[in-house]
Amino acid sequence: MPGRKKISIKGIVQGVGFRPFVYRLAKSLNLKGFVRNTTDGVEIEIEGADRDISEFIRALPEKKPPAARIDSISTKDPQDIRRYDEFSIVESKVSKGFTQISPDIATCSDCLGEMADPQDRRYAFAFINCTNCGPRFSIITETPYDRARTSMRTFKMCTTCTEEFHEVSDRRFHAQPDCCHKCGPEYRLFSIAGREIKTDDPIGKTAGLIKEGEIVAIKGIGGFHIACDAQNCKTVARLRELKNRPTKPLAVMARSDFADTVAQVSNCERKILESPVAPIMLLKKRKGGLCENIAPKNPYLGIMFPYAPVHHLLLREIPCLVMTSGNIQDEPIAKHRASVTKKLRSIVSFYLDHDRNIENRNDDSIGYYIPKRGFSMIRRSRGYVPIPIRMPISARPTLAVGPFLKNTFTLARRRDAYVSPHIGDLDNLDTMEFFEEMVAKYRRWFRIDPRLIVHDLHPDYLSTKIAKNMPGNKIGVQHHVAHFVSCLAENNVLEKSIGIIFDGTGYGSDGKVWGGEFFIGDIYQQRRAAHLQYLPLPGGESSINKPYRIAVAYVHTLLQERLHIAPESEIETILRMIDSKHSVINTSSMGRLFDCVSAMLGITTEITYEAEAAINLEHAADPTVIDHYPYSLRETEPMIIEIEKTLRSIRKHIESGIPSAAISARFHRTIGEFSYEVADRLREKHDLHSVCLSGGVFQNRHLLSLMIERFEKGGFKIYTHRNLPTNDGCISYGQVIAANAQERSR
Numbered sequence: 001m002p003g004r005k006k007i008s009i010k011g012i013v014q015g016v017g018f019r020p021f022v023y024r025l026a027k028s029l030n031l032k033g034f035v036r037n038t039t040d041g042v043e044i045e046i047e048g049a050d051r052d053i054s055e056f057i058r059a060l061p062e063k064k065p066p067a068a069r070i071d072s073i074s075t076k077d078p079q080d081i082r083r084y085d086e087f088s089i090v091e092s093k094v095s096k097g098f099t100q101i102s103p104d105i106a107t108c109s110d111c112l113g114e115m116a117d118p119q120d121r122r123y124a125f126a127f128i129n130c131t132n133c134g135p136r137f138s139i140i141t142e143t144p145y146d147r148a149r150t151s152m153r154t155f156k157m158c159t160t161c162t163e164e165f166h167e168v169s170d171r172r173f174h175a176q177p178d179c180c181h182k183c184g185p186e187y188r189l190f191s192i193a194g195r196e197i198k199t200d201d202p203i204g205k206t207a208g209l210i211k212e213g214e215i216v217a218i219k220g221i222g223g224f225h226i227a228c229d230a231q232n233c234k235t236v237a238r239l240r241e242l243k244n245r246p247t248k249p250l251a252v253m254a255r256s257d258f259a260d261t262v263a264q265v266s267n268c269e270r271k272i273l274e275s276p277v278a279p280i281m282l283l284k285k286r287k288g289g290l291c292e293n294i295a296p297k298n299p300y301l302g303i304m305f306p307y308a309p310v311h312h313l314l315l316r317e318i319p320c321l322v323m324t325s326g327n328i329q330d331e332p333i334a335k336h337r338a339s340v341t342k343k344l345r346s347i348v349s350f351y352l353d354h355d356r357n358i359e360n361r362n363d364d365s366i367g368y369y370i371p372k373r374g375f376s377m378i379r380r381s382r383g384y385v386p387i388p389i390r391m392p393i394s395a396r397p398t399l400a401v402g403p404f405l406k407n408t409f410t411l412a413r414r415r416d417a418y419v420s421p422h423i424g425d426l427d428n429l430d431t432m433e434f435f436e437e438m439v440a441k442y443r444r445w446f447r448i449d450p451r452l453i454v455h456d457l458h459p460d461y462l463s464t465k466i467a468k469n470m471p472g473n474k475i476g477v478q479h480h481v482a483h484f485v486s487c488l489a490e491n492n493v494l495e496k497s498i499g500i501i502f503d504g505t506g507y508g509s510d511g512k513v514w515g516g517e518f519f520i521g522d523i524y525q526q527r528r529a530a531h532l533q534y535l536p537l538p539g540g541e542s543s544i545n546k547p548y549r550i551a552v553a554y555v556h557t558l559l560q561e562r563l564h565i566a567p568e569s570e571i572e573t574i575l576r577m578i579d580s581k582h583s584v585i586n587t588s589s590m591g592r593l594f595d596c597v598s599a600m601l602g603i604t605t606e607i608t609y610e611a612e613a614a615i616n617l618e619h620a621a622d623p624t625v626i627d628h629y630p631y632s633l634r635e636t637e638p639m640i641i642e643i644e645k646t647l648r649s650i651r652k653h654i655e656s657g658i659p660s661a662a663i664s665a666r667f668h669r670t671i672g673e674f675s676y677e678v679a680d681r682l683r684e685k686h687d688l689h690s691v692c693l694s695g696g697v698f699q700n701r702h703l704l705s706l707m708i709e710r711f712e713k714g715g716f717k718i719y720t721h722r723n724l725p726t727n728d729g730c731i732s733y734g735q736v737i738a739a740n741a742q743e744r745s746r
Contacts, residue, residue: 003050004033004078007057010041011071012100012387014145017131018042018068019089020173025063027168029056032084037092037144039447041100047084067105067132067276069387089174092144101137101145101445103383104221104362106278106307108133110171115309121160126203126310127184127356131175133276137385138222138362139177143445147176151357158183185356187219187310190337192345203310206352207317215239217326217340217351220308222362222382223333224326224340226348229318230254233291236322240293242347244329248609249295250322251280251302251364253311258319262289263301269369277383278307279365279375294322299619304364310352325363330425332434335361360441361434363422368701370720373708377725378699380408381421386442388416389723391737392492392523393744399439399450399470400735401463403479403728405505405610406696407435409463410732411442411450412740417733418446419724426462435466454739456482456731458507475739479506479731480517480695481526485741486734487692487726488523491719496522498529498679498688502671503695503727504591504611505541513537515589515695516641518678520686524741530639530678532593534586538577541585547595547613548605553578554596558644559651565605590671590697593643597667600650601660611696617664618700625665628673639681641674668700672707676714683716692719696727 009018014037022035022044031048046053061070107115111128114120122128129135142149157165157178164170165178172178179185189202199205206216210228213235217224226243228235230252240246256274259265263283265273273281282300295301304323306312314321326334326344334340335358340351366379395412402409407423420438424431443449455467457476467474477485483506484499499519508514509528516532536553543549548565552574555563562571577583594614598604603620604613630645646667653663679691691711698704698720711718724730 002047002081002083003053004045004047004081005053005057006076006078007044007046007060008041008074009044009060009070009072010100012067012069012102013042014100014102014143016067016102016105016136017065017173017175020131020168021063021065021068022060023087023089023168023173025056025059026087031056032087033082034084034088034090036090037146039144045082045084046087047081065132067102069100071100092146100388101140101143101386103137103277103385103387104135105133105276106305106383107309107312108276111309112312115312122180124313125181125184126187126313126354127177127179128309129175129177130171131173132171134175134177135221138358138360139356141359145176150176151359152177152179155179155184155356185354187352187354189350189352192341192349192351194341197350202352203313204317206350207314209350210314210318210321214350215242215348217334217344217348218310218314218323219351219353219358220310221358222360223335223358224344224351225323226326226344227314227321227323230290230294230320230322233293236291236293239322239324239347243324246608247296247612249298249300249302250324251304251366252290252294252320253304253306253315253323254320255315256305259283259303259305262286262320263303266369268371272367272369272375273303273305277365278305279367279383280304282366282368282378290320297616297619300368302366331428331430332424333361333363360421360438370701370704373720374722377721377723377729378727379406379422380419380723380725380729384723385421386418386445388418389490389733391415391417392489392494393737393740395736395740396452396743397448397450398452398454398736398740399448399472400454400477400732400739401467402732402735403456404458404461404463406725406728407431407463408729408732409435409439409442410736411439411446411448412736413446413448417736418442418448419733422729432462452739452743454732454735456507456735457509475742477735477738478509480514481519481738482731482734483694484519484521484526484692484734485523485738486724486730487694487719487721489734489737490722490724490730491692493690493692493719494522495690496520496686496688497690497692497719498682499526499692499694500675500679501695502590502697504544504589504697505587508588513541513585513587513589515587515591516593517588518639518682520682520688523737524745528638529682530641532588532590532641533634533643534588535592536578536581536584537587537592538574538584540583544592544595544607546606547599549574550592551596551599551605554593554647555600555651558647561651563600565599565602590695594697596647597650597664600647600654601663603660603664611699614697614700618668618702620660621664621668621702622659622661623665623702625662626669627666628669629666631670631674633674633677633681639678641678646670668703668706671703672710675707676710679711679716680714689715690717690719694721694726694730698726
């Protein structure tokens with residue numbers, strides 16, 4: 001008498017070859033029944049010998065496809081036996097539930113082998129894919145994941161593709177985007193005026209144009225890139241001028257062998273670059289590599305390996321391309337030709353387009369490797385989205401709308417938090433429309449109708465205003481509390497801990513601008529225990545773009561001295577504003593302190609992109625310097641870190657001709673030293689031994705490394721972000737958890 005099991009599996013189990021895997025596994029064990037996609041995941045009914053069914057269930061998580069992720073397996077024992085004749089893959093079952101969606105996956109080695117083989121029918125095919133690789137998130141319209149619910153629905157498979165799609169032994173068995181030269185999408189090359197360039201090889205022609213010094217928009221998986229030859233310094237300079245991007249580093253895409261000639265690539269970094277995610281990695285430059293203008297005054301290069309077939313075809317001809325997002329400043333990446341011809345016409349001369357719609361735009365993810373800690377994200381998007389991040393507590397249906405800068409939103413229910421792809425800065429109509437588009441899609445895909453709406457405390461953030469107009473209960477969460485809770489929750493830290501949150505701007509509960517904060521608490525309750533002393537920002541946040549104003553203000557306030565780094569008339573205006581307290585806001589921001597010191601040293605007095613002054617100050621630091629400047633701690637409640645002694649010492653060192661590299665290094669050490677002393681006093685007072693680090697300032701690798709080393713040597717357990725950026729990209733996740741924890745506490 002055979003046994004029977006009904007198995008339900010949830011996780012990333014659609015679009016990753018999971019049903020074919022189940023089919024082959026069942027066949028190998030002589031089991032009968034079926035497998036199908038559902039709106040909840042995958043459903044299996046299996047009949048056969050009990051020992052074979054047990055082996056089948058054991059093998060599911062052990063032998064699953066590489067891109068699959070199993071969150072749960074549940075089994076039932078039905079009473080009746082159906083006596084199936086065979087095992088089969090049957091039509092999807094759609095209900096009111098939801099299923100996870102796979103992220104886009106970089107081209108696998110098997111597909112690359114076929115693409116490089118002149119005898120293969122997919123030789124040089126720019127849309128090659130299989131169950132282990134290819135587009136997923138970027139092409140899906142609805143769940144469950146079937147071809148009819150993707151932008152591949154308009155491409156009817158040819159006879160040969162249909163046969164392999166239904167052949168269980170084939171790697172493309174039930175690969176939904178399956179296609180070939182005969183039945184798949186096609187690339188076409190256009191001038192920016194919209195005239196098609198007639199050619200039998202549009203990708204090869206594009207490579208030729210790039211070699212000649214042209215700047216071209218290239219449609220990939222999740223949007224257009226703006227591309228040029230990374231070894232042509234004149235073209236790189238022209239691109240910077242046309243895109244109005246004078247100094248911000250440009251990302252490059254390089255062949256694996258070429259990357260070693262321009263950057264230092266460790267084994268761990270290479271493994272991440274070659275992974276299915278294939279993010280941009282910040283790698284140490286090699287001298288004499290690419291044009292210095294790609295990443296001026298910067299010891300790192302942002303490098304990614306080709307992850308779409310078209311990239312591999314282009315890099316056959318050119319070993320390294322500048323590949324920057326196809327957008328104008330602060331707007332979403334372009335995903336169709338209308339956006340290119342409208343928005344990018346002053347930048348590119350040609351565009352390489354294809355006829356498969358990008359349903360969901362998806363920027364490249366960015367990060368770097370921290371020894372002993374792994375990949376640290378700067379931007380979470382392609383390759384990760386929309387995989388949910390687990391939460392340590394259960395949430396009721398919640399939408400957290402996130403911050404103003406580096407916006408993401410999070411839609412959550414029970415223990416799953418669906419963090420959006422990188423949206424950007426909510427300061428223009430296109431980005432707002434992108435935000436609203438993705439919120440609507442997430443609600444539909446994951447069947448979540450939020451009852452709780454969470455927002456930042458800042459009343460003027462567009463995200464806050466959006467939240468206020470939505471139906472549901474509203475809860476405001478302080479910006480830095482969201483940072484702290486996000487890091488706690490990501491690391492599943494439930495005990496009371498210390499949170500050190502260093503960033504640029506966050507609206508405080510006292511109405512001032514925070515950013516150099518120390519908290520004690522857990523995900524339920526948090527208390528501000530210390531902060532950097534308040535200092536004036538003349539003209540408010542407009543000073544952020546001109547750090548010399550911050551330096552003039554801080555030196556005047558703390559040292560009663562005049563700093564001559566601007567026209568005298570402007571200095572007079574700044575001093576009058578401070579003395580009269582007119583058009584001045586007070587801030588405890590660590591980011592602004594970095595801006596001040598960078599300007600004092602003459603490293604960066606005006607910025608052309610966010611955090612440029614602080615980034616350049618970091619890169620100037622001499623890592624061999626180990627001493628620090630004096631500072632003071634005022635034993636109030638909360639404790640206050642006073643930096644008059646720090647700035648006075650820096651001023652004296654500048655006047656004495658001490659090199660900027662040594663001053664920058666001592667300043668970084670000072671931050672680490674007073675952070676440790678504050679945490680040590682809080683440990684002694686409250687018996688706390690865990691420390692969470694969050695905030696955009698901790699993208700500073702030099703500061704982060706020295707603080708981790710200092711704190712661990714002092715016996716602290718240090719937690720940093722793992723699955724989310726340390727910058728404001730983590731805020732919405734923290735908002736969800738903080739708000740639900742607040743409700744539970746009440």
